[in-house]
Amino acid sequence: MNKERDDGAAAQDWPDRLYRLLKDNGITQVAWVPDGGHSRLIRLYEADPDIRIVRLTTEEEGVALLAGTHLGGARGVLLMQSSGVGNCINMLSLPNICQMPLLMLVTMRGDFGEANPWQVPMASATPAVLEAMGATVKRADTPDDIVETAQGCLQLAFRSSRMVALLIGQRAIGAKTFTETKH
Template structure:
């Protein structure tokens, strides 16, 4: 099982039917899988321009009865902390957040490093449980359980997928 396919299959298995994403190079293949299979999978995909906008869209979809997932890069976590605290926490809105974790091993862009180092601390401060699967097989299992946990808890749960995880994706060398 490859990286993007494992995440896509876990989203489907979790019965998530509404995904909002902020573009990221590591997430492009996952977004393409969702869009390519939307007629078969019953997943609605909405692109967003900012992470706090994506939180609001997911919250509205949840209130309309949808099971939601947010796709974003960890650099957007700082942008979305207030929306998570003032919306998701206050109104008990569950949401699976799949985060492309930039700024650690194999990072080539210096500007990504500060947020990469702060990501886990920000999640802990916001009381968002997070998991860091290392293989597609592990990600598949964890995403399913994390989605259930988010629903039970009534609050977001995050999955951090770093550069080493995305190396499992055979599609990384293909253009979008």
């Protein structure tokens, strides 16, 4: 990590660096379900007229959409939260059996500092679920690790036609906090 830059700057600019990396490596379609952890990255893609963005109603739609993207000769990425991994389990058979690349960037809820207990069970299961479905799983827990790890995941997915998931930990994106209201 660059000692000159504080953690706040690193935490804020990783989406910009990740956007540039993905664009420079031929990502032309982005599928996503609304997610606070990916909000900056999503806004960057929404502002780019060269990128086709598809807002999904559920994460498994993105798996099928990106299979079609691959069959059409293009590259795409699926942005989702760890809770969405549970929605994709059956559909992940498609890239596994058909040996199609699928790059998933998964922000981890239910992780370090989580305040919402409903997020914890799926977060705990996310790596094992993805691996059981045939995905290679990598993790980044600091803002500076995200882009470097994404570079490796991107190459692995598209050069070897594999399903690859990058789990982006809450230490990197920041834990959501909820305040109690007193009545």
